[in-house]
Amino acid sequence: MLTIGIAGGTGSGKTTVVNHILDELQHDEVDVIYQDSYYKDTSHLTFEERKNINFDHPQSIDFELLVEHLKILKSGQTVEQPIYSFKTHNRTGQTKTTQPRKVMIVEGILILTNPAIREMLDIKIYVQTDSDERLIRRLKRDINERGRNLEEILDRYQNTLKPMHIQFIEPTKEYADIIIPNNKYNNVAVEIVQTIIKERLI
Numbered sequence: 001m002l003t004i005g006i007a008g009g010t011g012s013g014k015t016t017v018v019n020h021i022l023d024e025l026q027h028d029e030v031d032v033i034y035q036d037s038y039y040k041d042t043s044h045l046t047f048e049e050r051k052n053i054n055f056d057h058p059q060s061i062d063f064e065l066l067v068e069h070l071k072i073l074k075s076g077q078t079v080e081q082p083i084y085s086f087k088t089h090n091r092t093g094q095t096k097t098t099q100p101r102k103v104m105i106v107e108g109i110l111i112l113t114n115p116a117i118r119e120m121l122d123i124k125i126y127v128q129t130d131s132d133e134r135l136i137r138r139l140k141r142d143i144n145e146r147g148r149n150l151e152e153i154l155d156r157y158q159n160t161l162k163p164m165h166i167q168f169i170e171p172t173k174e175y176a177d178i179i180i181p182n183n184k185y186n187n188v189a190v191e192i193v194q195t196i197i198k199e200r201l202i
C-alpha cells in the first residue's frame with residue numbers, strides 16, 4: 001500500500017487536491033482517511049461545550065485510533081472510519097467501511113505533527129496557501145456548508161485557528177517531500193503528484 005499524507009492549513013485546498021488525485025485513479029485503487037473523522041468523541045459534552053473546543057490543537061485528534069486504523073489497513077484488513085459532523089461538532093455514530101487499497105491518502109491539518117503517522121507515510125505533501133486566502137475560503141465554505149456565521153468564524157480564527165496554525169501546522173512543512181503552492185489552482189503540481197503516484201504503482 002502506497003500511503004500519501006496531505007497536510008496544510010485549513011482552506012489551503014487539501015480536499016480539492018485529494019479529489020483531483022482520486023479523479024485520476026480507478027475507484028478500487030484508492031481510498032482516503034480523513035483526519036477530521038478522528039476528532040475525539042465528545043458525546044459527553046453539551047453542544048455549547050463542544051463549540052468551545054480548540055479543534056486546531058493536536059490534542060483534539062484521536063491519533064491513537066488513527067494510527068491503529070492505518071496499521072490495520074497496512075496489514076491488509078478493513079477498518080470502520082468514523083463519520084464526523086461539523087454541524088454538531090461530533091462523530092455521528094455512523095462509520096464508513098474503508099478497505100485497504102493500492103493507494104491510501106491520509107488528509108488533514110495536523111497529520112504531520114504526529115511522529116508515528118509521519119513514519120507510516122511514503123510521500124508527505126504540504127499544501128501551501130497564504131493565510132488571507134485561506135481565511136476567505138474558510139469564510140465562504142463554513143457559511144455555505146458548515147452552518148457557521150461570520151462572527152463565529154472570525155472569533156475562532158483569531159483565538160485558536162491562527163495561533164495553532166503558527167505553532168503546530170506551518171512548522172510541519174519541513175517534513176514535506178513536496179510543497180504545493182496553492183494560492184491559485186495548481187494543475188501542474190497536481191499532475192506531477194499524479195505522475196509520481198502512477199510510477200510508484202507500476
Ligand SMILES: Nc1ncnc2c1ncn2[C@@H]1O[C@H](COP(=O)(O)OP(=O)(O)O)[C@@H](O)[C@H]1O
Binds near residue numbers: 012
Ligand atoms: N486553488 C484554489 N483557488 C480557489 N479556491 C480554492 C482553491 N482550492 C480550493 N478552493 C476552494 O476553497 C475551499 C476550501 O478548499 P478545501 O479543499 O476544502 O480546503 P481544505 O481541505 O484544505 O480545508 C473550497 O470551497 C474549495 O472549492
Ligand SMILES: O=c1ccn([C@@H]2O[C@H](COP(=O)(O)O)[C@@H](O)[C@H]2O)c(=O)[nH]1
Binds near residue numbers: 010
Ligand atoms: O467540529 C469541528 C471540527 C473542526 N473544525 C474546524 O475544521 C478545520 C479542519 O478542517 P479543514 O477541512 O482542513 O478546514 C479546523 O481548522 C477546525 O477549526 C470545526 O470548525 N468544527
